[in-house]
Amino acid sequence: MRPVHPAARSVACVILGVTMPTTITRLIALGLVAAAAAACRSASVAGGPGLIQPGAPGQEGRTVSVADATDLSKVRFTPADVRFMQGMIGHHQQAIEMAALLPSRTSREDMKLLGKRIDVSQVDEIRMMQDWLRARGQTLPDPHAHHQPGATLMPGMLTQEEMARLEAATGVAFDRLFLEGMIKHHAGALTMVRELFAEPGAGQDGDIFAFASDVEADQQMEIDRMGALLRELQR
Amino acid sequence: MRGLAIRVGAVAAIVGGVVLVGGAQQRPADPQDPRIGLKAGLFDAGVAARNMELTATLPRPRGFFDPAQPAGEPSGPERPEPALADGTGAAAPAALAVPAAPAAGQPAGPRPGTPPARGGLDFANSDLAFAGTRMWVGNFHGFNTYDIEDARKPTLLASIVCPGGQGDVSVWGNLLFMSVEQTRGRIDCGVQGVPETVSKERFRGVRIFDISDLRKPRQVAAVQTCRGSHTHTLVPDGKDPSRIFVYGSGTGSVRPGEELEGCSGEEPDQDENTALFSIDVIEVPLAAPQHARIVNRPRIFADETTGAIAGLWKGGDHGPGTQRTSVTNQCHDITVFPERGLAAGACSGNGILMDISDPVHPKRLDAVVDRNFAYWHSATFNNDGTKVLFTDEWGGGTRPRCRATDLPNWGANAIFDIVDGKMQFKGYYKMPAPQTDTENCVAHNGSLIPVPGRDIMVQGWYQGGLSVFDFTDSANPVEIAFFDRGPLDQTQLITGGYWSTYWYNGHIYASEIARGIDVFRLTPGEFLSQHEIDAAMLVRHDEFNAQQQPKVAWPATAVVAKAYVDQLNRAKAIQPERAKAVVAAMDRAEGMRSSRDRNAATVVQQLDTLAGQLETDAAAAAGRDQARLKALAETLKGRAARLK
Incomplete structure (x- = not known):
């Protein structure tokens, strides 16, 4: 054939x-x-x-x-692309850890549902990013590396102190902290996309281009939704 | 195709067991369906077909696949893939190990930017366009031109290298239009990409080629847009034949204003001149296409009362158990129906209907949301312009969304009746055979099959194959033919399958992302008669772009009448004697050319009498039967008129 x-x-x-x-x-x-x-x-x-x-x-x-x-060697992934994918894995992992706090700390059904959505979408995307790295023979980061003392945090990620404060909160106080934290966290993802496209040669790989564009669209949408929830809480 | 990101992952897990409200739902899958359990393979996959026949297939030509990865790059979540086996596995530079972390049991790989080149979407086949005996197959890497004079033996005429994705193509006279969205796109069609973040060499927008010499197309214009062009739609100017318009739909990131003046990706509350929340209207003077330019960026999502440009779906779900729908700040694809002055925009979070009688200023007539839709992707009108069908590209086209566990109303088509310029939801259709988790599958591009008296569409479902279905009854669509191959790979998901499947002048042509092109013919069966197929074969277009939908009219011939008679017989809506008389009279008329033929007057009288009787029958009938009886009467009258 x-x-x-x-x-x-x-x-x-x-x-x-x-x-x-x-x-x-x-x-x-x-x-x-x-x-x-x-x-x-x-x-x-x-x-x-x-x-x-x-x-x-x-x-x-x-x-x-x-x-x-067929020589695509010039538009292959760059170190910045790899760093973006590696960094985004830890970034997503923290969102999962935050969402895991929801069932025991909030009484709002819409918040619990939000958490479930964050959980499944971030788990699936982490898997996809790991596949992307694996297919290119790149190092897979430990998703929990950000727990290590002195670890470099990606933009928008909560510090250990901030995470501890969130874990200690309950009820409406928790809801508010959670939404503020997650909005900041997602905004960090947007920063990461912007920084990626600001790196020479980055985002030329077709798959990276598509993924980064989608992260931008999805996270912005979730920020808007969480912003609305937060305004509702503050009423 | 939207890309790699998982827009909504494993959502079935959340909604498992939740019964979704919202319109008709088709019957559950048949466990005996021959599409289940097909053998995997790139060129030797198992095949299942019903009521159609594969008549030709050609792999992607050289230059349009990666020799190291002829099928494309695996992206499946199922199992880890071993490190690249080419021996270039030098240790990753320390700088790459950010964040500093122990490698999770994976060997370090090659330096970024080193071979081997991988497939991915870089060489994916995409959309199709047709003119005369030619077919253009878009590709993320350029386009290929085929001679399809003999549909059983398509031959490659030209291969044009010009990367940038998605490479959707449309044709108008000697001009070929092509969508480019990726940041690697270059004005000079180079394959080397654009490493600079701001560069005059980068091209994202709509390319225009002069294809007077098919083998050596010349790029005559390259219209830059802020978000690039993911898809585009040709819009004829009914009043001025010296120009046409192009609606450019961009879905990618907005480029910086330093690269293209006036581009801003800010949200509307930060910058009211944002490039989000609009489409690009490009004017193309046909005598001087090099002067093509953007003439408007209409705010078609604006709130009718406040005028706020972000006036439609804000993104998010619709309550517990519902789909999460993307925000409406873009159209993914627009289908125009110039004869009716209508356009249907599949615009991320909404399906919108527009009046395009002034093509530069499209005016929104209606907008709908759907709790089962993740991403409004494309639209098709029925031939009367009384219905519009929208597709939902849940999962972006790269994910398996036709598994037995995936909801049949998710990643499906939604069918609306158009009543007084408003859309009324009627039903869903999803290709019914469950697919494996290594087959990317969701609703994608298709076109009408012009069978008179029925609304029939052929549609690609990526690796779910292609499905031909009847939506004459908008609330109860029925599958009438299909073709499917097994997955590209048994264990890994490699993006592939049908991007577009369109009917053109008697055959179905299909672009397969990884396997090339396929040509099919329909075969008669219980759902479709030979007369109905023959009547569809009569319809001939000089040009066909699926997003620029033509209104079809059928000639008053015996085969068209017999197609209606078959439909009326199937519905038991015509007296058998009447049906026989109609067929006999049309057969008698078939050999006659004019009133000078012997017996012409007798036949004319018979046809006119029968037409009158059919009109009487029609008056007593209702709905679709009534419409068919009327159409049959018109066909007889039309035939009689040619003998008078």
């Missing part, structure tokens, strides 16, 4: 295309050459008509080799 290598066909075309010496054979040759030309035309279609790369508007295009056309 794979396309036939065009070189294999062009060899046959060249052999058939050799002209014959005598007058008598010339007539036969004409027929042969015509047949060969037809065969070569269709062959070149079957094997691929060659790759054309147009130029910028107003510029001429050019023929490119398969190797050049």
